[in-house]
Amino acid sequence: MDGLLAEPEVIACGEIGLDYYHEGAAKDVQRSGLLKQLEIAAARKRPILIHCRGTQEGMDAWDDLFAVLEEHWSRTGLGGVMHCFGGGWEQARRSLEMGFLISFAGNLTYPKAQPLRDVAAKLPLDRILVETDAPWLAPMPDRGKRNEPAWVARTAETLAAQLGVEPAEIALATTKNFERLFGLKSGMGN
Ligand SMILES: [Zn+2]
Numbered sequence: 001m002d003g004l005l006a007e008p009e010v011i012a013c014g015e016i017g018l019d020y021y022h023e024g025a026a027k028d029v030q031r032s033g034l035l036k037q038l039e040i041a042a043a044r045k046r047p048i049l050i051h052c053r054g055t056q057e058g059m060d061a062w063d064d065l066f067a068v069l070e071e072h073w074s075r076t077g078l079g080g081v082m083h084c085f086g087g088g089w090e091q092a093r094r095s096l097e098m099g100f101l102i103s104f105a106g107n108l109t110y111p112k113a114q115p116l117r118d119v120a121a122k123l124p125l126d127r128i129l130v131e132t133d134a135p136w137l138a139p140m141p142d143r144g145k146r147n148e149p150a151w152v153a154r155t156a157e158t159l160a161a162q163l164g165v166e167p168a169e170i171a172l173a174t175t176k177n178f179e180r181l182f183g184l185k186s187g188m189g190n
Contacts, residue, residue: 001037005044011182013041014049015083018061021053031068038072047181048073048080050100052087062091066098074098079181084133085116092119096127101177103129106139106147109158121162125173128163130155 004010016037018030025033041048050069054061073080079099085092086107095102102123107113120128134147139154153167156174160167179185 002040002044005040005046011046011184012049012080013037013044013046014080015051016041016048017051018065019051019053020055020061027064031064034065034068035072038068042073042076042078045078047078049083050080051083059087059091062087066091066094069098081129081181083131084137085119087119088115089119089122092123096123101127101129101181103131104155104159105131105133106137106143106151106155108155109139110143111140117158117162120159123163125163125165125169126177128159128170129174129177130159130170 001013005013016034018027018034020027024030038048050065052061052065077099079101081101081103082091082095083103084105084107085095085102087095092102104116104120108116108120130152132147132149132152134149136147138145138147139151139158142151156170157167160170163170
């Protein structure tokens with residue numbers, strides 16, 4: 001990872017994080033891996049892209065994640081993205097406090113995702129992103145199919161409806177947010 005982050009084109013470190021949902025590495029192994037990855041990202045001054053998924057029951061992974069980030073990341077001021085956000089308001093609030101952007105994928109459009117949409121409705125426009133997570137998480141009505149980048153527009157439309165703005169405003173805001181976090185200026189969205 002350090003070798004990759006040495007390249008100027010590699011603008012972020014991720015996905016990194018904690019996943020207690022899938023049966024994989026033990027929690028302590030994940031945590032120590034994350035710590036090492038944070039060290040590498042901080043030394044290379046890159047924002048991080050966080051993947052965080054708890055067990056079916058709860059927010060255990062989030063609690064562990066925030067404990068690590070508050071101790072080892074907040075002070076870097078580099079920020080990052082909560083990728084494919086699936087937490088509740090408490091997790092969103094703590095993410096905002098730490099300077100993270102909150103990124104939504106196609107699951108925002110799913111019928112049972114009203115709690116997630118309720119969280120989205122409370123977010124400031126200058127802290128949101130949309131993403132595909134392709135090939136996963138195709139938005140409605142293509143749920144279950146191989147996701148396509150073009151369909152991210154539907155996630156943006158859903159987000160726009162929650163925030164009471166036009167989809168074009170979401171497009172502009174998410175582009176600006178992306179460019180600000182990564183210190184880029186593409187000229188897009190003008
Ligand atoms: Zn992920």
